[in-house]
Amino acid sequence: MIGYIIRRLLYAIPILIGVNLLTFWLFFFVNSPDDMARVHLGGKRVTPEAIVKWKADHGYDVPRFYNAGNQGPKKFTDTIFFKHSVKLFLFDFGRSDQGRDIGYDISQRMWPSLAIALPTFLVGLLVYITFAMLIAFFRGTYLDYWGVVVCVVLMSVSTLFYVIGGQFLVSKLWHLVPISGYDIGVESFKFLILPVIVGVVSGTGASTRLYRTFFLEEINKDYVRTARAKGLSELRVLFRHVLKNAMIPILTGVVVVIPLLFTGSLIMESFFGIPGLGSYTIDAISSQDFSIVRAMVFLGSVLYIIGLILTDLSYTLVDPRVRMK
Amino acid sequence: MTDMPFQIEILWTDFLIFVLIGSILAFVVYTLRHEHLRVPWRQVARRPLAMGSLVILLAYVAVGLMDSIHFRPAQNEQHQGEVVYVNEVLSLLDMAAMPLRARTEKTYSAPFAMHAFSKEMVEYPDGRHAREYPRLLYGGAHLQEPVERAGDILSRAGAATLAGFGIWLLPVTGFLLFWHKRSESWAQTLSRLVRGEGDFPWRTVLVTTGILIVLAANAAYLSLYYHIFGTDQVGQDVFYKSLKSVRTGLVIGTLTTLVMLPFAALFGIMAGYFRGWVDDVIQYVYTTLSSIPSVLLIAAAILTLQAYITANPESFTSATERADIRLLFLCLILGVTSWTSLCRLLRGETLKLREVDYILAARALGSSHLSVMARHILPNVMHIILITVVLDFSGLVLAEAVLSYVGVGVDPTMDSWGNMIVSARLEMARDPLVWWSLASAFVFMFGLVLAANLFSDAVRDAFDPRLRK
Numbered sequence: 140m141i142g143y144i145i146r147r148l149l150y151a152i153p154i155l156i157g158v159n160l161l162t163f164w165l166f167f168f169v170n171s172p173d174d175m176a177r178v179h180l181g182g183k184r185v186t187p188e189a190i191v192k193w194k195a196d197h198g199y200d201v202p203r204f205y206n207a208g209n210q211g212p213k214k215f216t217d218t219i220f221f222k223h224s225v226k227l228f229l230f231d232f233g234r235s236d237q238g239r240d241i242g243y244d245i246s247q248r249m250w251p252s253l254a255i256a257l258p259t260f261l262v263g264l265l266v267y268i269t270f271a272m273l274i275a276f277f278r279g280t281y282l283d284y285w286g287v288v289v290c291v292v293l294m295s296v297s298t299l300f301y302v303i304g305g306q307f308l309v310s311k312l313w314h315l316v317p318i319s320g321y322d323i324g325v326e327s328f329k330f331l332i333l334p335v336i337v338g339v340v341s342g343t344g345a346s347t348r349l350y351r352t353f354f355l356e357e358i359n360k361d362y363v364r365t366a367r368a369k370g371l372s373e374l375r376v377l378f379r380h381v382l383k384n385a386m387i388p389i390l391t392g393v394v395v396v397i398p399l400l401f402t403g404s405l406i407m408e409s410f411f412g413i414p415g416l417g418s419y420t421i422d423a424i425s426s427q428d429f430s431i432v433r434a435m436v437f438l439g440s441v442l443y444i445i446g447l448i449l450t451d452l453s454y455t456l457v458d459p460r461v462r463m464k
Numbered sequence: 465m466t467d468m469p470f471q472i473e474i475l476w477t478d479f480l481i482f483v484l485i486g487s488i489l490a491f492v493v494y495t496l497r498h499e500h501l502r503v504p505w506r507q508v509a510r511r512p513l514a515m516g517s518l519v520i521l522l523a524y525v526a527v528g529l530m531d532s533i534h535f536r537p538a539q540n541e542q543h544q545g546e547v548v549y550v551n552e553v554l555s556l557l558d559m560a561a562m563p564l565r566a567r568t569e570k571t572y573s574a575p576f577a578m579h580a581f582s583k584e585m586v587e588y589p590d591g592r593h594a595r596e597y598p599r600l601l602y603g604g605a606h607l608q609e610p611v612e613r614a615g616d617i618l619s620r621a622g623a624a625t626l627a628g629f630g631i632w633l634l635p636v637t638g639f640l641l642f643w644h645k646r647s648e649s650w651a652q653t654l655s656r657l658v659r660g661e662g663d664f665p666w667r668t669v670l671v672t673t674g675i676l677i678v679l680a681a682n683a684a685y686l687s688l689y690y691h692i693f694g695t696d697q698v699g700q701d702v703f704y705k706s707l708k709s710v711r712t713g714l715v716i717g718t719l720t721t722l723v724m725l726p727f728a729a730l731f732g733i734m735a736g737y738f739r740g741w742v743d744d745v746i747q748y749v750y751t752t753l754s755s756i757p758s759v760l761l762i763a764a765a766i767l768t769l770q771a772y773i774t775a776n777p778e779s780f781t782s783a784t785e786r787a788d789i790r791l792l793f794l795c796l797i798l799g800v801t802s803w804t805s806l807c808r809l810l811r812g813e814t815l816k817l818r819e820v821d822y823i824l825a826a827r828a829l830g831s832s833h834l835s836v837m838a839r840h841i842l843p844n845v846m847h848i849i850l851i852t853v854v855l856d857f858s859g860l861v862l863a864e865a866v867l868s869y870v871g872v873g874v875d876p877t878m879d880s881w882g883n884m885i886v887s888a889r890l891e892m893a894r895d896p897l898v899w900w901s902l903a904s905a906f907v908f909m910f911g912l913v914l915a916a917n918l919f920s921d922a923v924r925d926a927f928d929p930r931l932r933k
Contacts, residue, residue, distance in 0.1 A: 157752035165764050174771040291921065295858065295914040297865045299885050300906055307892060405759060405870055410889075424763045425871050427771075432764055439757035447755075 147451065151444045155228070158440040162433050163224045172199035172219070178427055179236060197236060197430075198222055223433070232434040235423070241434045244419065251321055252403030252415030255331055259338035259407075260400055263346070264393065266339055268382075271350030275358060276377060287351070293344030301341040302410045309333055319412035334411045338404065349392075353385040360384075387458050394450040398442035402435070470535040471549045475788040477715050477795075478532045484722050485529075504847075504926040512665035514922030517915040519672040523680075524710055524912050531557040531711040534784075553784040557711075561704055564687055567602040569699035572891075575900050576690045578604035578613060603691045620689065621682055628681035632674040639670065694900035697887065702901050706908045708879035713912060715791060716798065716864045716874075717857040724799030724806070729849060732807040733837050736814025743811070750804040758801035759870060765797040766790075766872040787875035794867070794874060798860065806852045813845050847927040854920035858913045865909070881905040 166175075176193040177185050194200040203219050216222075226233060232241035274286040310318040316329050357363065358381055366376045401416065408417035416435070423431035495501040508514050533556045536549040558565055572581035579597040586598050599605065607616060643666070644653045660667040683703065686692050693702035735746040753761075773779075773786060780786040817823060818841070826836050867873035868882025869889075876883060884905040891898035 153748065154752050154755055157748065158756055161752065161756070162764060165768050169768045169772070174775045178771045178774050291917050292914065295910055295917050296906075297862050297881075297885070297909060297913075299865055299869055300902075303885070303889060303892060303902065311892075399757070402757070406866060409870075420760065420763070421870055424767065427767055429767065432760065432767065436756055436760045436764060439760055440755040443755045443757065 144448065144452070147448045151448070154444060155437075155440060158437065159224050159227060162436050163220060166429055166433055167203060167219055167223075175199070175429055197234075223430070227434065227437045232437075233430060235430045236428045237426075241431055245416065245434070245438065248414055248416045248419050249401050250415075251413050252408065252417060253401055254327060255334050255338070255407060255411075255413055255415065256400040256403050258331065258335045259404075260396070262335060263339045263342055267343065267346040267350055268389070270343065270347040271354055272377060272382065274347070274351050275354035275381075276373070278355060278358070287348060290344045290348040290351075293340075294348070295344075296341075298341045298406055301337050302406060305333060305337040305340070306410065309336075319410065321411075321413050330411070330413070334407045334413065338407055350385070350389060353388045354381060357381045357384045383457075387454070390453050390457060391450060394453045395443070395446035397449060398445045399439065401442060402439055470537045473534040473536050473553050475534055475553075475785065476792045477719060477788055478534060480719050480722065480792070481529070481532050481715065484718055487722075506663075507926040508922045510663055510665065511922045512660075512668040514919050515665050516668045516672040517918040517922075519669055519676065520911060520915040521919060523676050524714065524915075527557065527707055528711040528714040530560065531555045531708060551782055553782060557707065561707060564701045564704035567701065569600050569602065569691070569695045571695070571697055571699050572898055573600055573603055573691060573695045573699075575692055575694040575702075576604070576613070576617060576686075577694065578607065578610055581896075581898070600691075603695075604689065606689055617686070617690070620686055624682040624685035625678050627685070628678035629674070631681065632677045635673060636670055639666065693904040694898075696901055697891075702884075702904045705879045705884060705901075706881070706904045709881045709884065709905070709908065710912070712791065712874055712878060712880040713861045713864060713909070716795060717860040717916070719792070719795040720798040720802065720860050721853045721856055723796055724803035725849065725853070727799075728803040728806040729810060729842065729845075732810025733814050733841055733845065735807070736811040737818055737833070737837055737841065739815075746807070746811070750807050753800060754804040756801075759867070759872075761801055762794070762797050762867060763870065763872045765800075766794065769793050783877055787878040790875045791878065794864075798863065802856060802860075806849070809848050809852070810845055813848055814841055817841050817844055847929070851920075851924050851927055854916075854923045857920065858916040861909065861913055861916070881909045 172194050173190055176190040176199075180189050180193060191200070199219060201218050201222070206218050223233065230242065232245065235241050235244070270286075274283055277283050277286075306318055309315050310333065316333050320330050321327065322330055363376060363380055366380050367373070371379070402420075403413070403415040403417035405417040405421055407413070408415045409421045412418070419431065420435050422428075423435070495505060534553050535555075536551070536553055539548045539550050570580060573579070574581065577600060579599055582597075583595045584598045585593055586596055587593055604610075604613060604616075607613060640650070640653055640657070643657070644650065648656075656662065657667055657670070683692060687701070687703055691701050691703065693706065696702055696705065731746045731750070735743040769790065773790075780789065823836060823840055826840050831839070864873055864880060865882035865885055868880055869886050873882045874880045884901050888898075888902035888905065891901060
């Protein structure tokens with residue numbers, strides 16, 4: 140078991156190197172630091188001196204890979220690649236283009252993100268599985284047919300409409316909760332409830348329909364027929380047998396996103412003014428802060444890979460037939 | 465050539481759209497020639513819901529295609545005997561909707577409004593000044609008194625509906641002529657249609673067509689006199705903007721798949737077929753790409769594109785061209801983020817297929833690897849590719865809105881539903897509420913995505929062997 144995890148972790152290293160090289164290529168080859176400076180200093184009429192100064196301030200004034208002007212190991216460490224890419228592996232994200240410490244910002248903003256993403260995830264899972272089981276229980280009836288139709292209709296609406304509509308109805312028309320904002324402690328509840336509801340509702344269509352197919356696939360299998368033939372009630376069959384087995388495909392899709400809950404949701408956070416990593420990323424994109432985007436790309440891939448490993452591990456927990464090789 | 469009244473302008477996305485149309489036609493011809501491919505399509509064609517959706521999709525496609533033929537009209541005065549073309553690139557849709565395009569108000573106005581949204585100082589002929597809602601320049605300008613408005617709208621809508629029915633009777637009659645059997649009376653033919661007999665759901669198709677024609681007639685006629693979906697902040701007609709957005713949505717939904725498809729198919733099949741180090745390399749590439757959260761990868765790519773455009777402003781002659789390049793680039797990068805899942809599916813399927821006897825037989829008969837992959841494996845994974853393409857479409861249309869909201873979608877100057885929603889966010893905070901941009905984007909987008917979802921469901925049901933009974 141431990142050997143397997145270690146092997147998987149080792150396998151993650153080349154992938155992270157790949158991610159790193161790709162972002163490095165995007166940010167420093169497709170664009171030179173001069174371009175970046177120009178974007179930041181504002182358009183066409185920028186003096187060369189200003190560009191040089193900007194690059195010096197942000198540590199972009201050294202060669203990309205190899206610094207011939209230096210002595211010893213500094214030939215390699217005093218380069219853009221080392222300063223801005225290699226250090227990411229140590230989770231040293233450096234400073235943003237505005238000069239703030241990215242690592243500190245991330246550690247601060249992670250928790251608000253989690254406060255909204257985790258409840259959305261858990262409540263969502265519960266709601267979707269319940270709906271899917273309900274539809275599967277009534278399979279072949281009008282309830283099934285119309286349930287699927289409602290799902291398709293729900294999933295044809297953009298998330299943005301759910302957010303705008305939810306904010307408009309609940310906050311502006313009914314004045315139930317504040318439109319946006321965030322607070323710590325018990326007070327945070329009134330800020331979190333609407334984003335969580337909207338988040339759950341916006342995913343209902345697609346997930347319920349998907350889970351329904353998982354349930355239906357299991358329901359037609361032999362062991363279910365055997366269970367029914369034993370004289371078990373339909374509900375008991377559904378909960379004791381079908382649910383357990385349908386959890387395998389559900390888990391596959393779900394476990395991988397658990398680590399990514401930390402990075403939050405871009406749309407929810409920015410619409411509801413949650414100071415999490417999602418709105419951090421959006422702010423970075425709109426202010427064209429390349430350092431933050433780079434850091435978030437790296438962080439996102441690390442979390443995704445952790446999610447993949449967790450998925451494999453969870454497989455072996457729910458399905459003993461899957462052996463770790 | 466010098467005396468042409470216009471100059472055809474082929475944008476990059478236009479070119480790719482025509483390539484796409486060409487390949488779809490080739491695919492259709494290929495399908496028609498092969499019985500085993502016709503069978504699942506016939507199953508799709510028997511579903512009324514799918515066929516109704518197809519009619520709606522085709523209507524969207526028609527609007528999108530009209531908006532994909534671009535040209536630059538000639539300027540009125542000539543320059544040293546040469547015809548000079550204006551800098552602005554127009555499309556056929558722009559020409560057809562010229563009244564909508566040209567008639568801009570000062571700022572917001574509600575749907576069917578006659579008066580502006582905000583009060584202004586108005587000077588009367590007798591010298592008095594007053595703050596009131598001024599009449600719009602175009603919306604309802606043909607009316608003397610505001611009280612006439614409701615009656616006017618109703619009578620015009622009635623006329624347009626009648627005209628729509630009239631136009632609709634043409635395809636219905638045409639269809640009856642084609643469907644009529646010698647052995648039966650015309651009444652029998654008609655009753656067969658009304659009762660929805662036959663394998664193909666003609667009734668649904670004709671009814672959907674009828675509804676679309678009536679709606680289009682109403683929209684076209686009424687928008688000559690009113691802004692039927694209101695106007696936006698700079699006074700542009702929202703209905704026109706929504707129509708222009710159709711092309712953006714379609715391009716994102718289709719070109720993305722078009723650009724990623726060859727790579728996904730090639731790499732997926734190669735990985736599964738050769739295994740060994742080829743498989744390792746390809747798996748490594750797609751795991752790496754898919755491990756980057758797609759929004760961030762898109763953001764990174766779009767940011768670098770912006771920096772490139774800022775650094776090289778001379779490469780783009782017009783704003784349309786710049787927006788077009790960004791749209792194309794967005795399709796490319798969306799393709800990069802979405803090819804991995806298809807590639808993984810194809811790899812898995814090829815792994816299974818390569819062990820099948822007929823592949824072995826083909827190899828034993830001396831077929832090269834390339835021909836085995838192209839002639840034996842590719843046709844057998846075609847259903848996976850097809851299902852993915854149709855299923856991805858609606859997701860991509862929805863993704864455009866989210867990306868535009870994040871600020872890494874299409875160019876902010878380009879008409880798109882995403883951009884309309886983005887601006888609507890601020891409008892919703894106004895008092896009184898400006899809801900029509902949002903509503904209009906919602907209606908158009910929902911129509912397209914719902915139709916696409918319903919159609920793709922039918923395609924998946926017909927092609928997925930697991931679902932086949």
